[in-house]
Amino acid sequence: xxxxxxxxxxPDYPKDGRRYIQEHTHVAERALGKRLPKGAVVHHINDNxxxxxxxxxxxxxxxxxxxxxxxxxxxxxxxxxxxxxKICRRCDQLLPLDHFALDAAKxxxxxxxxxxCRRHYDRHRPRFIA
Numbered sequence: 001x002x003x004x005x006x007x008x009x010x011p012d013y014p015k016d017g018r019r020y021i022q023e024h025t026h027v028a029e030r031a032l033g034k035r036l037p038k039g040a041v042v043h044h045i046n047d048n049x050x051x052x053x054x055x056x057x058x059x060x061x062x063x064x065x066x067x068x069x070x071x072x073x074x075x076x077x078x079x080x081x082x083x084x085x086k087i088c089r090r091c092d093q094l095l096p097l098d099h100f101a102l103d104a105a106k107x108x109x110x111x112x113x114x115x116x117c118r119r120h121y122d123r124h125r126p127r128f129i130a
Contacts, residue, residue, distance in 0.1 A: 004049040024052045028059050041066040047073065064107070086110060090117035 006023040013019050028042045029035055031054045036042070043058040043066050044051060060066040072082045080087075080094045087094050089112045100110040101118060111118065 006050055006052065024049070024057055027052045027054055028057050030054075031057070032059065037061070039063075043069050068107075088112070088114040088117055090114070090121070 007020040008023045008026060010016070010018050010021045011026070022042075024042045024044065025036065036059065039062045041060045041063055043060050045056050045058060048056075058069070060069065071087070074087055075082050075085055075094065078087075078094045084097060085094050086097055086100055086108070088100075091114060093114065095114050097110055099114045099116075100112075101115055102109060103111040106112070113121070
């Protein structure tokens with residue numbers, strides 16, 4: 001299986017049982033001075049998984065924060081405003097926040113599909129009779 005990250009021999013092998021680790025994890029742990037906390041994820045600022053300079057890496061406390069960084073980067077790459085716009089996960093359009101239905105269960109308070117996509121899905125989804 002191909003990977004977009006560089007693997008290196010684990011300097012702690014065989015102590016922790018992993019023969020190889022991702023290079024960016026090793027670089028982040030060296031910069032931090034200790035092992036990454038459980039659940040932590042290393043993010044590449046420039047989205048290049050092979051650029052493992054310490055100044056290009058951010059240690060995220062978890063996967064949710066890491067996904068949020070990628071979503072915000074995608075909005076900025078399209079010339080959007082992260083405080084006022086969002087990308088619909090179905091039609092992939094950058095739209096103002098008021099085009100998304102309110103959803104208290106989501107951290108942003110908005111659903112991940114725009115209202116047009118949500119309405120279309122609700123009308124055309126298969127209905128099963130129990």
